[in-house]
Ligand SMILES: Nc1ncnc2c1ncn2[C@@H]1O[C@H](COP(=O)(O)OP(=O)(O)OP(=O)(O)O)[C@@H](O)[C@H]1O
């Protein structure tokens with residue numbers, strides 16, 4: 001009886017030692033912000049922060065899998081743009097004129113856009129995964145390549161411009177796009193859809209990483225691929241799947257972002273998202289060399305970065321200097337974790 | 341031997357050390373004069389490596405004093421070589437020869453060559469460490485010890501991967517070192533070796549020093565008795581005679597892989613323990629890795645349980661019923677940052693899931709069962725595996741192999757770094773396994789255990805099987821003849 005108890009407390013201590021740091025930092029930051037600004041604590045502001053971070057946050061969730069398995073994905077920002085462009089283009093060009101299977105044309109168009117967006121993300125992930133697993137290209141290099149490829153495709157498809165509603169009024173694209181924008185703006189339980197999605201996916205993916213055999217295998221492969229192979233784990237398959245997961249996350253994120261703005265800029269969409277995502281994962285306590293990391297930690301990392309840029313805005317820190325603060329936070333957080 | 345009392349090289353008084361609630365060393369006191377080889381024996385987890393690490397100030401003792409007179413060098417139990425560097429670069433790591441900030445590469449290679457010659461290692465100094473086998477790595481670790489003129493050498497299980505001749509070479513060097521006034525602390529589970537090379541033997545049991553005597557006064561049995569605190573019965577269970585009538589479980593036909601494995605054919609019967617002997621570098625590990633799908637096969641056929649495996653991969657072989665205990669525990673078998681339970685269930689996780697979710701409780705219960713069955717010493721199943729002593733890590737890896745209920749189990753140096761008591765347990769385990777119908781391929785450099793366990797033995801040299809022995813032919817002379825090719 002007592003032994004079971006000590007085992008439990010030991011386990012809790014171990015989990016705390018993984019995510020305790022990031023959440024402590026989050027709490028401190030939260031307190032500082034709450035004391036120094038009276039706008040900060042307003043629900044509107046908090047929800048706004050949540051929405052702002054959710055796009056790169058969703059990607060960070062997928063990035064956690066990739067990094068824990070010992071890989072890295074630099075292509076996510078470009079893939080984000082490509083997903084958005086493909087999605088809006090397909091809504092624009094293929095939304096049916098007549099209802100299909102009892103669904104209004106605009107709903108069909110919306111579903112089509114969503115499917116294309118997520119599918120593009122998954123295909124991007126498949127490409128990365130294939131290059132890394134079958135081509136044996138180191139992840140850094142493989143995704144550096146696709147980083148360039150995806151962005152270039154997005155620019156080509158969108159004529160280096162923005163795919164949007166403003167100058168394109170033909171039926172039935174317009175209503176489909178309005179519906180899309182509604183999705184982007186829609187609120188559930190007072191929360192924006194992207195924010196809610198972030199929290200839901202954190203829980204779902206968190207369970208996948210911490211509680212399933214697949215998640216355990218991801219950690220094992222990241223700890224030592226050789227040992228994992230000898231233990232009979234299909235290491236190639238595991239690593240492949242992590243890239244598919246992040247592709248999926250990018251697709252979902254891109255669709256929500258497209259809905260929010262009603263348009264996608266092929267030059268600017270998703271710019272630097274890879275860095276934000278990696279930073280969040282690292283602040284969340286994952287090891288850059290793989291084997292260790294949690295989704296809860298990553299969520300803390302995402303929120304820390306979001307709150308930070310929010311409060312810096314409120315304090316009136318020049319936008320040009322915000323990168324400096326962010327950079328310091330990343331380095332300091334890793335330093336602290338090393339010590340602990 | 342000479343003037344030990346006047347100026348001891350090492351003096352330890354009331355040394356205690358604990359990790360959290362686990363106290364590992366409990367008041368150890370002894371001193372060591374110059375020109376003495378001291379044997380340090382004890383069960384797995386008795387605290388030998390911890391003591392060595394305290395002496396070399398890798399760990400800070402909780403209380404007590406350690407005085408080292410002069411410099412001290414440790415050859416650690418776990419390898420510390422950097423795989424991406426060359427042999428000579430590893431030897432000189434942190435002690436590089438340079439002039440005006442530029443490395444003196446030629447000089448270093450020459451020195452390295454001399455050191456390698458001294459320890460009887462034929463590897464060229466420019467070779468990458470990642471291309472070496474464990475015996476070669478061990479010899480390089482030993483060579484590092486002789487780069488500086490240390491007064492005190494600590495060797496933590498240096499011979500686990502060495503064969504008899506290599507061990508003899510090491511003893512020669514150690515005796516020379518002793519002539520020159522150097523002192524050695526020699527940690528090993530091979531008690532006969534300890535008795536041969538050491539002048540004095542101290543025994544640790546659960547962190548307490550229970551014996552400190554001249555080696556002539558202690559027989560191997562006596563050392564073992566002091567180590568475990570009870571009488572040990574005969575260590576090899578009775579041999580199981582090879583029964584030609586039983587079914588064949590694993591058959592290799594003309595299996596080749598690169599230049600390391602050439603044209604190997606053999607068959608393994610149900611419930612048999614087949615020995616695979618040979619010197620280090622004979623291709624035994626490479627053969628095992630080819631069979632279990634880790635190395636690419638360049639020719640031949642492997643038939644497991646009646647089906648030919650066309651494209652073997654480790655996971656396919658595992659699911660087809662083949663478990664493998666790798667030789668290089670650190671690099672290929674354990675995840676030190678995972679808990680004991682997580683390591684143990686890694687190969688058979690699907691048994692511990694329901695609806696796709698891992699049942700942690702079931703994992704830990706299984707781990708607790710194996711801990712009891714194998715007497716794995718750890719605070720709990722949630723202990724980090726890297727914190728366990730070497731022998732206990734080994735038992736955990738064996739338990740992992742068993743947990744996927746194999747029909748063939750390949751043991752590559754299964755008793756590497758395992759204490760006498762536990763070694764007996766492992767032999768008994770392998771026998772019980774064979775008894776229950778599992779076929780075992782038993783790879784070992786330790787002739788005594790091959791002879792003690794196997795009724796049929798294959799001997800490899802330079803990638804080929806040079807002969808098969810059975811019955812009374814399984815003896816040291818015949819095996820050595822086939823393994824070396826000279827009488
Ligand atoms: N860093 C550590 N943290 C916690 N416990 C440790 C640590 N290092 C060693 N231990 C524990 O201390 C005990 C003694 O370990 P040690 O490695 O000294 O044993 P050993 O006598 O060298 O055994 P072996 O013959 O198996 O190598 C073990 O029970 C081990 O679990």
Ligand SMILES: [Mg+2]
Pocket residue numbers: 388389390417496729730
């Ligand atoms: Mg040890």
